[in-house]
Amino acid sequence: MKAEKEMCGIVLAGGKGTRLGELTNVISKQLLPVYKQPMVYYPLKTLKDMGITRILIIVSSVLQEQLFYSQLGDGSKFGLQLSYKIQEKANGLAEAFILGEEFIGESDVTLILGDNVFLLNSKITPVKNTIFTYKVKNPSAYGVAKLDIYGELEDIVEKPEEFISDNAVVGLYIFTSSVIDVAKRIKPSKRGELEIVDVIKIINNEQYINVEEISGVWFDCGTPDDLLECAEYVRALTKRTNRDTLLR
Secondary structure, eight states, X not given: OOOOSXXXXXXXXXXXXXXXXXXXXXXXXXXXXXXXXXXXXXXXXXHHHTTOOEEEEEXXXXXXXXXXXXXXXXXXXXXXXXXXXXXXXXXXXXXXXXXTHHHHTTSEEEEEETTEEEEESSOOXXXXXXXXXXXXXXXXXXXXXXXXXTSXXXXXXXXOSSOXXXXXXXXXXXXOTTHHHHHHHSOOOTTSOOOHHHHHXXXXXXSOOEEEXXXXXXXXXXXXXXXXXXXHHHHHHHHHHTOOOSOO
C-alpha cells in the first residue's frame, strides 16, 4: 500500500565523523566531496526522487548548521524546503524522530543517513513501515535483517558476531508518525544510544515491517576507503553519463 499521508524526510547529518580522522576536523563529513559534489546532495536527491521535498537536516552544532546553510540555504534553489535541527549529543539514530517530532507532526517520515549514497536503478515508491537491505560480504559490520522463508522480517541484529544473514540494513527507513512514540518508549543500549533496530523490532511486533532489497548500488561513506571507493565509482559513472549536476 502506498503512503496516503504527506511524506516528510529527515537527513541525519550529525555525528563527529571520527572514522574519517583528520578529514572531519573542520567540516562535517556530509559536506565532504563525493567526486565533484557534497556528500549530502546524494541523500537529498534520493528523497527528492521519492517525491519528498519537505526535509529536516539534523546536525551536531551551530557551526555545522551554518556550514550546511551556506551550502544548501533553505533548499529553494533545489526545489526543496529545508529546515535544520541541532542534535547536541550522538544519542542514536532513533533520537532523530524525537528531535523531529514537531517537524513530522502527523506525516509519514523517511529517515536517511547523510553519509549513505544510493545510486539506484529505479526510483523508490514510499511504502510505510519499510526498511531497505543490501547484500554484503561482511555483514558483521552492519545491522542485519534475518528473513523467514516468505521473505518477511524474522529478526534484526546490530553487528552480529555469528552469521545470520548477508542482508545489511541500509540507512533508509520509512515509518508512520507513530515512530515518534516508539522512539520515546525504547531505552538506551549498552553504548548509551537509542537504537534504530529496537524501533524496528517494536514496530514489527506491533504492526508490520516490510523489507525491500535495494536495486542499485549503496555506499556507506564512513571511512576514508569507503569514501574513496564511492568517489571513484561516481567519477566513472559521471564520465559515462556526462551528468555533473546531481540536484536540479
